[in-house]
Amino acid sequence: MISVEEALKIVLANQHETTVSEVPLLSSVGRILAENIYADRDFPPFNRVAMDGLAFCFNEVDLQKIVLENIQFAGEAQKTLQDTSKGIEVMTGAILPLGCDTVLRYEDFNIQQDGEKKFASISIPSEEIKKGQNVHLQGSDRKAKEVLLQKGIKISPAEIAVMATVGKSIVKVQSTPKIALISTGDELVDIEETPLAYQIRTSNAYMLAAALQQIGVEATTFHLIDEEKVLYQKLKEIIHSYDILLLSGGVSAGKKDFVPAILTDLGLEKLFHKVAQKPGKPMWFGKTKAGKIIFALPGNPVSTFLCFCKYVLPTLKAEIKHEEVILDRDIIFKPDLTYFVPVKTYFEAGKMMAKPFLGSGSADFANLTDCDGFVELPAEKQVFKAGEVFGFVRFR
Numbered sequence: 001m002i003s004v005e006e007a008l009k010i011v012l013a014n015q016h017e018t019t020v021s022e023v024p025l026l027s028s029v030g031r032i033l034a035e036n037i038y039a040d041r042d043f044p045p046f047n048r049v050a051m052d053g054l055a056f057c058f059n060e061v062d063l064q065k066i067v068l069e070n071i072q073f074a075g076e077a078q079k080t081l082q083d084t085s086k087g088i089e090v091m092t093g094a095i096l097p098l099g100c101d102t103v104l105r106y107e108d109f110n111i112q113q114d115g116e117k118k119f120a121s122i123s124i125p126s127e128e129i130k131k132g133q134n135v136h137l138q139g140s141d142r143k144a145k146e147v148l149l150q151k152g153i154k155i156s157p158a159e160i161a162v163m164a165t166v167g168k169s170i171v172k173v174q175s176t177p178k179i180a181l182i183s184t185g186d187e188l189v190d191i192e193e194t195p196l197a198y199q200i201r202t203s204n205a206y207m208l209a210a211a212l213q214q215i216g217v218e219a220t221t222f223h224l225i226d227e228e229k230v231l232y233q234k235l236k237e238i239i240h241s242y243d244i245l246l247l248s249g250g251v252s253a254g255k256k257d258f259v260p261a262i263l264t265d266l267g268l269e270k271l272f273h274k275v276a277q278k279p280g281k282p283m284w285f286g287k288t289k290a291g292k293i294i295f296a297l298p299g300n301p302v303s304t305f306l307c308f309c310k311y312v313l314p315t316l317k318a319e320i321k322h323e324e325v326i327l328d329r330d331i332i333f334k335p336d337l338t339y340f341v342p343v344k345t346y347f348e349a350g351k352m353m354a355k356p357f358l359g360s361g362s363a364d365f366a367n368l369t370d371c372d373g374f375v376e377l378p379a380e381k382q383v384f385k386a387g388e389v390f391g392f393v394r395f396r
Contacts, residue, residue, distance in 0.1 A: 001276040003379070004338040008311060010271050011285060015315045016243050016293045018174040025163055028155045030216025031173035037149035037159075040166045042139035046078075047096040051134040054109060054120050055100035056087035058131040068111070068118040072097050087120060096135055103134035154317070177243035177316075179212065179219040181205045182235075184250040184259065185299060186226045204248040204304045211308060211395070215316060219246075226256040236266055243292055246312065249299030252282040259296050260284050268294060276379055277338040279303035285311070302367070306340050306374055309395045323392040325354035325375055331384040338379045340393065342371040354392065372396045 002010075020034040049055065049072070056066055062085070069086040072079050074093035081088055081099030088097045096103070108129075109120040122129075142148060148162050155173070163171060181204075188202040189195050205221040212219050220242070224234050231250075238245060250259035251273075260273055268286045275283050280303040284296035293315070297307045325345055333339045343354035354375050357367050376391035377384050384390070 001274040001281070002272050004275060004277050004310070004376075007272055007275045007283070007285070008314070011311045011315060014271060014285075014287055014293065016177050017291055018177065020172050021175050022170050022172055025160060025169050025171055028163075028171040028173050029157070029160060031155050031171075031176070033149060033151050033153050033155055033159065033171070034174050035151050035172040036147050037163055037166060037168060039142045039144050039146045039148055041144045043142040043165075044136050044138055044140070047138050048136040049074075049090040049092055049094045049096055049103055049134070050136045051103055051105045052092050053090060053103050053105040053107075053134065054087045055081075055090040055097055055103050057081065057084045057099055058102040058129075060084040061087065063126040063129055064122050066109075066120045066122070068120060070097070101135065102129070102131055104129060105134065176217055178241070179217060179244045179246065180222060180238050180242040181208050181212075181219045182222045182224060182238065182245060182247045183299075184224050184226060184231070184247060186256075188223060190223070204299065204301055207301065207305060208246055208248070208308055211305075211313075212316075215313070217316060226250065226258065228258050228262070231258055232262050232265065235262060239266065239268075239288060239292060239294070245292070245294045246308070247294070247296040248304050249297075251284045251296045251298060263294060263296065276336070277340060278333075278335065279340065280307040280310075281337070283307050283311070302342070305368065305395065306393070309374070309393050310340070321394075323352075323373075323394060324389050325352050325373075325392040326389050327375065327384060327386050328353045328355050329386050331356055331358075331377065332382060333377060333384070334382050336379050339377040340374040341377060342367055343373060343375045343392075344371050345373065345392070352392075354390075368395075 054066065066087040069081065069083060069088055070079055071089040072094045074091050076094065078095045079088065079097045081097050084099060088100060090097065090103060108124045109122045111118055112121050149159055153159065183202050183205045187199050189199050191201050195201055202223060209219050209221060222238065224231055247259060250257045263286060264270060268288055270286045273284045274281055279300065280298055282298045287293050295312055297304045325343065331341065342357045344357065346353050356375065357371055373392050373394040376393060
């Protein structure tokens with residue numbers, strides 16, 4: 001067996017190599033950006049009015065009473081203040097009129113009529129008015145040609161807005177690998193079937209498919225029976241057609257656990273088999289000569305899900321987010337294994353606490369509905385005290 005740290009290092013060193021494709025802007029949501037996005041001009045591109053109100057030249061006006069000369073709407077060409085002792089009404093988003101440097105909110109003055117003239121009677125003390133207020137200066141956010149988005153990030157609605165602003169209608173993204181989800185086992189039947197007394201409905205493939213959908217990746221599901229020749233032929237066909245295979249079941253030491261031997265017979269390079277952890281110890285990982293990746297995960301649902309979150313997800317995401325939690329009670333675990341315990345997190349005095357759910361073992365997948373991740377307890381310890389800080393593998 002190898003350690004959890006060694007296993008993760010091997011997995012990350014042998015990730016599936018992605019290619020780059022171009023997609024329409026809205027089709028890029030959830031994908032990984034494969035190019036830098038640059039500002040096509042200053043942001044904002046002009047001195048922008050930040051509040052509806054009155055624009056004027058701070059050093060030239062009477063801050064008690066300002067005659068109104070004109071009005072500047074958003075979307076209009078820039079107007080010019082003809083008399084620097086006067087002001088111009090302005091709307092949010094408009095370009096600041098030439099000759100003006102300050103904007104006063106409508107809330108801070110009253111508009112009155114004096115014959116044909118309109119003027120603003122200021123209702124706040126003059127010392128509260130600052131030169132340059134309520135003006136969003138050109139280039140104050142970003143300068144032209146500056147990098148707005150770095151390649152390698154996951155695209156969310158915020159990134160879509162940025163790319164739309166710079167006119168990026170076609171986006172370069174990392175290609176999505178073709179993934180096959182394969183459940184093995186004679187005891188499994190489809191979810192629409194009624195299982196016999198000795199059978200169960202398949203769930204792992206649906207669980208993993210749903211987890212992949214959450215990161216914008218679609219997968220194809222298969223179910224293979226525990227018959228050696230059938231497994232060999234079907235796996236050969238699937239490997240030929242897909243980039244990444246996630247198998248569930250058939251990797252332990254049972255009489256019908258044929259998967260490791262078949263993968264070797266198919267010419268795959270075994271990079272490791274068995275990890276010093278609980279649950280999920282029998283996990284197998286390898287690749288083909290063409291670089292296709294195979295994860296053979298234990299069949300018990302909690303083991304499957306833990307291995308997926310710990311090893312598979314990091315290969316499909318742009319980055320690994322390291323989190324830590326504080327145990328809220330003692331745990332004793334004597335085997336020399338890294339122990340992944342399902343936990344429910346909550347905040348107390350600004351700190352993220354973890355309430356362990358020891359459950360009834362790696363088959364107790366219903367327990368996961370009460371949890372939001374696994375606390376990772378290192379192999380070199382046996383007693384884990386309340387108040388100690390440990391790594392956290394999040395799944396929601």
